[in-house]
Amino acid sequence: MKEIDNEPLMQQLISESGYADKFSADVIKHTRLFQVAAGDYIVREGSLPGWLFWLARGRTKLYVTLANGRVSLVDFFSAPCFIGEIEVLDETHPSRAVQAIESCWCLALPVKQCRSLLINDAQFLRHACLGLVRKNFRNIVTSTRNQAFPLVNRLAAFILLTQHDNVYKEKHTQVAEYLGVTYRHLLYVFAQFSAEGVISKQKAGYLILNRGALMRLAQEMEPGITLPGY
Structure with missing residues (x-):
């Protein structure tokens, strides 16, 4: 994963993905742009993410390592969506590995600098909760399909x-x-x-x-x- 200094592309991704609409606060001035190659990690398991990511383009997969050492595939994320929002809301939440399936573009906010702003932003909290509900519903659908x-x-x-x-x-x-x-x-x-x-x-x-x-x-x-x- 590498940070990209390309203001026109960042503005294009902000517009295309509806990024600015997810916040009532002015977060654009804090936003950075990252490119993630296929196979690279956006978040590594066990390490507290330093960024709140907004997946603007691409597809990723989520892994978890179980107590017995087995690595389990848990979910898939497709743009646009937040990655790392749970860790913003709960600093004690153990992070899971998020890996790019294909080349991904992410808009990102530094958590340490912006946490207070984010957890007091009702618009962000609403969209973060809606995103988590959708992810949970997708897991329910997957479980149902596995049986049906x-x-x-x-x-x-x-x-x-x-x-x-x-x-x-x-x-x-x-x-x-x-x-x-x-x-x-x-x-x-x-x-x-x-x-x-x-x-x-x-x-x-x-x-x-x-x-x-x-x-x-x-x-x-x-x-x-x-x-x-x-």
């Missing part, structure tokens, strides 16, 4: 959600846990997709050969669903 739909549909949507440049390369163990299936069942469906010419196993992961087929399977769960690349 076959793995073939859920995996199709998951591949489209997490792919980068048409290549999928998530860890099978974490994906099986996230989707609530056995490792063996997950491999069986990957083999099915490969046999049908939907994906192809590569050294770096799986190359998507038929995005349309994956999208049709995903839309059986939610007809109006939109995923990256569509």
Whole structure:
């Protein structure tokens, strides 16, 4: 992750993403611009974030390390949304790892300098709470789908959600846990997709050969669903 000094681009992202509307206070003068390459971390687990991030462009994933040392995939964030708002509201909250799926652009406020301003800004608090409600609802929907739909549909949507440049390369163990299936069942469906010419196993992961087929399977769960690349 690196800070970028590009005022025209920052102003463009502020306008495009509705950033300024999330605050009643004047935060633009404190705002910085960061670019995060695919695979880099926006927040590292266990370290108190020094910034409140507004994801203006891109997609990220959230991880948590459990007491037994297992790393679990928890959620996905797509622009626009806050990252690190819980840590602003609660300094004792343990941070979780947030990693970029693709190249991301973030607007950021220094927490130490702006915490008092933020926690006394009713407009920010309202939008932060609404964002947390949406994230919680998304987790409920994911849990419900895990019980209601076959793995073939859920995996199709998951591949489209997490792919980068048409290549999928998530860890099978974490994906099986996230989707609530056995490792063996997950491999069986990957083999099915490969046999049908939907994906192809590569050294770096799986190359998507038929995005349309994956999208049709995903839309059986939610007809109006939109995923990256569509």
